Amino acid sequence: MSPKVGMEPIRRKQVIEAAKACMLSKGFDHFSIKDVAEKAQLSTGVIYHYFKNKQDLYVHVLKDSFGETELMVREAVTKENSYRDKFSAYLEVVAAVPEDNPDFYIILLNYLAQSPYNDDVKQIISKFLINLQGFIEDILQHGVNEGRLTPLEQKTISQMITSQAMGLAFQGMLLPQEERSSVLKDEFIRIFKQYVD
Amino acid sequence: MSPKVGMEPIRRKQVIEAAKACMLSKGFDHFSIKDVAEKAQLSTGVIYHYFKNKQDLYVHVLKDSFGETELMVREAVTKENSYRDKFSAYLEVVAAVPEDNPDFYIILLNYLAQSPYNDDVKQIISKFLINLQGFIEDILQHGVNEGRLTPLEQKTISQMITSQAMGLAFQGMLLPQEERSSVLKDEFIRIFKQYVD
Amino acid sequence: MSPKVGMEPIRRKQVIEAAKACMLSKGFDHFSIKDVAEKAQLSTGVIYHYFKNKQDLYVHVLKDSFGETELMVREAVTKENSYRDKFSAYLEVVAAVPEDNPDFYIILLNYLAQSPYNDDVKQIISKFLINLQGFIEDILQHGVNEGRLTPLEQKTISQMITSQAMGLAFQGMLLPQEERSSVLKDEFIRIFKQYVD
Amino acid sequence: MSPKVGMEPIRRKQVIEAAKACMLSKGFDHFSIKDVAEKAQLSTGVIYHYFKNKQDLYVHVLKDSFGETELMVREAVTKENSYRDKFSAYLEVVAAVPEDNPDFYIILLNYLAQSPYNDDVKQIISKFLINLQGFIEDILQHGVNEGRLTPLEQKTISQMITSQAMGLAFQGMLLPQEERSSVLKDEFIRIFKQYVD
DNA sequence: CATGAATGAGATTTCATTCAT
DNA sequence: CATGAATGAAATCTCATTCAT
The missing domain is CATH 1.10.357.10 (Tetracycline Repressor, domain 2)
Known part of the structure; x- marks a missing residue:
């Protein structure tokens, strides 16, 4: 996948949706950033590129x-x-x-x-x-x-x-x-x- | 320091009250068994003597x-x-x-x-x-x-x-x-x- | 149960048999003294009366x-x-x-x-x-x-x-x-x- | 200190060898994951990155x-x-x-x-x-x-x-x-x- | 931009052993 | 003799976060 500019809103939405799905399936406090990354088909690192930390997410x-x-x-x-x-x-x-x-x-x-x-x-x-x-x-x-x-x-x-x-x-x-x-x-x-x- | 018989109901209530206090002050899932033990002035071990696990508590x-x-x-x-x-x-x-x-x-x-x-x-x-x-x-x-x-x-x-x-x-x-x-x-x-x- | 004298060999055998049973059912290193006590229908304390420690048992x-x-x-x-x-x-x-x-x-x-x-x-x-x-x-x-x-x-x-x-x-x-x-x-x-x- | 890609086979072998050494020196079930980590000069966490749990190791x-x-x-x-x-x-x-x-x-x-x-x-x-x-x-x-x-x-x-x-x-x-x-x-x-x- | 390896603190849980009663 | 409450160290495992590449 070639890195692209202007990915910010897409990636953010992608991560938010994945987080929401994890939250719903595993429970509010029972999902990890790794879970979100897997759901969103991304690496854990990239989540921290778009969100300050888990709280921010x-x-x-x-x-x-x-x-x-x-x-x-x-x-x-x-x-x-x-x-x-x-x-x-x-x-x-x-x-x-x-x-x-x-x-x-x-x-x-x-x-x-x-x-x-x-x-x-x-x-x-x-x-x-x-x-x-x-x-x-x-x-x-x-x-x-x-x-x-x-x-x-x-x-x-x-x-x-x-x-x-x-x-x-x-x-x-x-x-x-x-x-x-x-x-x-x-x-x-x-x-x-x-x-x- | 002073093991006695028949402590079960006393200790259970003591632990439940401590857990409730921890839950209220820190939030569900954000308090640890160690927190409860400290609040109740007991060791962590004794909690598991009276409750099967955290879920049971x-x-x-x-x-x-x-x-x-x-x-x-x-x-x-x-x-x-x-x-x-x-x-x-x-x-x-x-x-x-x-x-x-x-x-x-x-x-x-x-x-x-x-x-x-x-x-x-x-x-x-x-x-x-x-x-x-x-x-x-x-x-x-x-x-x-x-x-x-x-x-x-x-x-x-x-x-x-x-x-x-x-x-x-x-x-x-x-x-x-x-x-x-x-x-x-x-x-x-x-x-x-x-x-x- | 009234405490009796001369219980030593009986109790020792009782504990040894219970320990053997625990060892066989749970695995050599996967049974606790509490398991043995329960199997032998005794308290954990008595086991330490008859055996120096787990190793001795x-x-x-x-x-x-x-x-x-x-x-x-x-x-x-x-x-x-x-x-x-x-x-x-x-x-x-x-x-x-x-x-x-x-x-x-x-x-x-x-x-x-x-x-x-x-x-x-x-x-x-x-x-x-x-x-x-x-x-x-x-x-x-x-x-x-x-x-x-x-x-x-x-x-x-x-x-x-x-x-x-x-x-x-x-x-x-x-x-x-x-x-x-x-x-x-x-x-x-x-x-x-x-x-x- | 130096995360790289493609470490998987190297780390797995490293951990396996360390675990083997621990097992030989302390006996099966008498070594901890911490022992293995120390022997392998790694953190405990990394072992769980490559092996599901101790049983898997x-x-x-x-x-x-x-x-x-x-x-x-x-x-x-x-x-x-x-x-x-x-x-x-x-x-x-x-x-x-x-x-x-x-x-x-x-x-x-x-x-x-x-x-x-x-x-x-x-x-x-x-x-x-x-x-x-x-x-x-x-x-x-x-x-x-x-x-x-x-x-x-x-x-x-x-x-x-x-x-x-x-x-x-x-x-x-x-x-x-x-x-x-x-x-x-x-x-x-x-x-x-x-x-x- | 993106990856995923690495860290290490912290959580839950178990358990041998002691000891007041 | 016997009980079982209590301790606290230690073990396994998780996970947010960082960072070299």
């Missing part, structure tokens, strides 16, 4: 995962026009993540568990959550402007939604639910739709 | 944590007489765990993250969650008997409650909320109380 | 094994009257050890392997071999006295016999032979019987 | 030892032309191993002792013995073809030879024999030469 895996999910949500919401539809779309897309991208919550869970011991990780997840809640707050801003909602309620609703979604996803990893999961998803949507009616 | 830390929390919930619920009061008590005590025993959710979070890779852990957490949901299902059984609730709703409610509680607790670790946490707690109780009215 | 297991085998040979030989019959009986009994007491050669083999690094063991095995060869030398002494055999031949024969027996036994552990083993046994007896004819 | 030491000895025998035999000379050469070279390569039988003895507990080792030694017996069987095939020998005798002779050689070698480790060893060697050759006369 961890951070980039997290950013990558969050980026994808945030994009999904953003697209679903901006596609709609009315506030009511935006709100519904948000609930739908958030409730669908565990099915559409089951790995996402495994990744999130693992990083969440690290967050008390790692401030970088904590900041990144917090920012992600805040962004996610920002979508609903924007949607609900309408109601606030019209006086139907207080700013406190606006914030509370957005936080109740994300935490319920997170909780359901984590619970779903443990309890085999099959048909139940759609019941729960519907109930999730039903509960929070009340707020815009 | 992990499992007992988890069981110990769950035992305490389950007991708290059970006591709160059985203290009340009417179904309505039992339900309220349940919501109150569950919502209070993050304040009353903040370590509990850190422990839970860490083990939850391991659950996809460790079936023992998965089983224990699942059982804990099911037990916890069992409390509400028992309370709601009244409503089912009277025809006010379907069994499906009974199950759905119990699962919505535990997942929302879990989600709020995890979110609370990230976002500094102070006064917000009580708002969220109240909203949590308000939402789910609807079901018994 | 090893030595006594060896002596015990050799004692049994030497006794078997002695009995077989002394039972016979004529030199010719004694010689035959010796060959028969020596050739029969792998069948009659298959453990013996596993024990011998393991100690033999230790002998270059442990002078005690080396002395004990050497003495055993010399004793065993002594039987034939005694039998052949008759031939020497009558001038049919030189003392050199007498010694050579005895050594050829023990080494051939040992070699066949070890080989028999590796190569599954079934019917072959009796052919080899017969050939072994045939070859060495030549010497007294 | 054991196996390669054995294969290496057997390879050398088998080569010696093969060369001695193929050098001769007549079957009678080949047979003599075989007996001579086999009888000479304890003098020419005294380490060989110490290695063999140690592994032999492990064979009841380790199937890999058992297979390797068995194969070696069978190969060694194959040489004589090939030589004696001539006699079988001419009807002077039955296939049963052919196999029996080859097994008697290898077992006697093995037995003499092991006995020679214990009993200091000096001049005796040549007497025994001559007798060994004499006994088995009978078969081709």
